[in-house]
Amino acid sequence: MSRTTVCTDAAEAVVGIEDGATVLVGGFGMAGMPTTLIDALITQGASELTIVSNNAGNGDTGLAALLAAGRVSKVICSFPRQADSYVFDALYRAGEVALEVVPQGNLAERIRAAGAGIGAFFCPTGVGTPLAEGKETRTIDGRDYVLEYPIHGDVALIGAHVADRAGNLLYRKTARNFGPVMAAAAALTIAEVSCVVDAGDIDPEIVVTPGIFVDRVLELPSISTEPVEVAS
Amino acid sequence: MTRTLGASTPTVVEHLDRDLLDRRELAAMVARDIPPGSYVNLGIGQPTMVADYLDPAAGVVLHTENGMLGMGGAAVGDAIDADLTNAGKIPVTETPGASYFHHADSFAMMRGGHLDVCVLGAFQVSQRGDLANWHTGAPDAIPAVGGAMDLAIGAKRVFVMMTLFAKDGTAKLVPQCTYPLTGLRCVSRVYTEHAIFDVDGDGDGRVRVLETFGVSVASLAERMDVELH
Numbered sequence: 017m018s019r020t021t022v023c024t025d026a027a028e029a030v031v032g033i034e035d036g037a038t039v040l041v042g043g044f045g046m047a048g049m050p051t052t053l054i055d056a057l058i059t060q061g062a063s064e065l066t067i068v069s070n071n072a073g074n075g076d077t078g079l080a081a082l083l084a085a086g087r088v089s090k091v092i093c094s095f096p097r098q099a100d101s102y103v104f105d106a107l108y109r110a111g112e113v114a115l116e117v118v119p120q121g122n123l124a125e126r127i128r129a130a131g132a133g134i135g136a137f138f139c140p141t142g143v144g145t146p147l148a149e150g151k152e153t154r155t156i157d158g159r160d161y162v163l164e165y166p167i168h169g170d171v172a173l174i175g176a177h178v179a180d181r182a183g184n185l186l187y188r189k190t191a192r193n194f195g196p197v198m199a200a201a202a203a204l205t206i207a208e209v210s211c212v213v214d215a216g217d218i219d220p221e222i223v224v225t226p227g228i229f230v231d232r233v234l235e236l237p238s239i240s241t242e243p244v245e246v247a248s
Numbered sequence: 249m250t251r252t253l254g255a256s257t258p259t260v261v262e263h264l265d266r267d268l269l270d271r272r273e274l275a276a277m278v279a280r281d282i283p284p285g286s287y288v289n290l291g292i293g294q295p296t297m298v299a300d301y302l303d304p305a306a307g308v309v310l311h312t313e314n315g316m317l318g319m320g321g322a323a324v325g326d327a328i329d330a331d332l333t334n335a336g337k338i339p340v341t342e343t344p345g346a347s348y349f350h351h352a353d354s355f356a357m358m359r360g361g362h363l364d365v366c367v368l369g370a371f372q373v374s375q376r377g378d379l380a381n382w383h384t385g386a387p388d389a390i391p392a393v394g395g396a397m398d399l400a401i402g403a404k405r406v407f408v409m410m411t412l413f414a415k416d417g418t419a420k421l422v423p424q425c426t427y428p429l430t431g432l433r434c435v436s437r438v439y440t441e442h443a444i445f446d447v448d449g450d451g452d453g454r455v456r457v458l459e460t461f462g463v464s465v466a467s468l469a470e471r472m473d474v475e476l477h
Contacts, residue, residue: 044314044315044333044337044351045333045337046330046337047314047330047331047332047333047337048331070351094392094393094394094395095392095393095394096390096391096392097389097390097391097392098337098392105390108390109388109390115390115391117391117392117393118393119393119394119395119396119397119398120313120351120355120393120394120395120398121313121351121354121355121358121359121395121397121398121402122397122398123351124350124351124352124354124355125352125355125356127352128352139359140359140401141359141397141398141401141402142397143401143431143432144378144429144431144432145397145428145429145430145431145432146383146428146429147393147397187348188331189316189329189331189332189342189348190312190314190315190316190331190332190333190348191330191331192315192348192349192350193314193315193350193351194350194351195350196350196352197350197351197352224350
């Protein structure tokens with residue numbers, strides 16, 4: 017019996033997320049953004065959240081909707097400012113949400129380090145820039161590095177393509193982005209997927225995220241492509 | 249008139265009987281200097297145009313930091329797929345031999361020195377190759393760095409594409425950057441509409457002019473605070 021739970025509805029998938037939680041949210045722009053899980057989290061009601069994601073929301077859906085609902089107290093991301101990040105922009109300028117900007121590769125590696133049990137690591141990115149101010153540095157073999165600490169999640173919400181009932185995940189194209197590293201870095205990892213198949217139906221050679229990193233899976237309702245019957 | 253200056257190498261070529269480079273010609277100049285078979289990351293904005301001038305037969309492989317090697321051109325019509333975008337979130341296509349990977353692997357490629365060239369825009373470049381391209385420093389600006397700092401220090405060679413002069417007429421290739429830095433001593437070459445420069449070529453902090461377009465080295469030197477060699 018797999019420890020991964022296949023949830024039948026979105027509300028069940030987000031049960032137990034607490035106020036003040038650090039939530040890792042997958043996606044790069046809208047590619048890989050787990051919008052159904054985020055909508056369920058809005059309904060579930062957890063607040064004072066710290067959100068870790070590449071961006072700070074686009075348009076009015078997904079992360080932007082969570083921000084608009086007033087549930088987020090801090091955003092840790094690489095690129096908050098976009099043409100359609102008006103929800104975040106307004107909250108930030110009003111002083112209602114804190115921001116930590118992290119170089120994108122450092123964000124990925126700090127999350128990876130959390131999942132891999134690394135206590136901290138020396139990284140060349142950002143040396144001599146404002147984003148390294150106040151951080152410990154060291155010269156190793158003549159090159160300067162900045163000490164960076166892992167980012168652990170209480171929860172990770174990710175979007176994937178296919179899951180099997182053992183929790184193994186496949187992704188689709190560039191929607192993979194932060195999914196695999198976030199899955200490993202959180203105490204509770206929840207994936208929304210287009211399709212759930214039986215254990216054994218994914219070739220073990222091509223599994224991207226092994227089920228050990230995945231606690232809950234939510235299968236999204238399939239979008240019907242059948243022509244709609246219209247009475248004549 | 250094309251004039252070649254200097255007996256020692258590298259010589260400077262002044263293309264005087266022409267206008268400044270336009271944006272497309274600038275992109276073509278960058279593409280010309282990317283060796284066949286290179287793994288290349290093109291930054292968001294103007295650097296993306298370089299892809300249009302790469303010879304398909306040269307086998308240059310494009311990397312996009314959101315997790316793909318072998319990126320093709322912009323997707324149109326039925327080829328648009330919300331799960332396949334470039335770093336600017338524009339729908340793109342895949343080429344034969346393409347691969348997908350997660351973000352930590354993507355930046356390991358960069359930081360680990362596996363990319364041959366990246367092309368970035370800039371607010372300022374210093375004569376020793378410091379780059380400022382992520383933040384104007386304005387107090388009301390929302391800071392957003394994306395992958396700029398990782399790209400700046402990761403690729404073996406960093407090419408910058410920018411206008412040589414800001415709107416107020418001041419040069420953007422400067423003795424020392426006044427904007428917040430993206431990376432230290434990371435830029436190899438600067439492509440502008442007026443000229444192409446090598447910066448900090450031998451680690452000596454000197455700027456060498458390689459080619460000029462519609463202007464002479466002497467006239468550029470009058471408008472710039474860095475010494476041109």
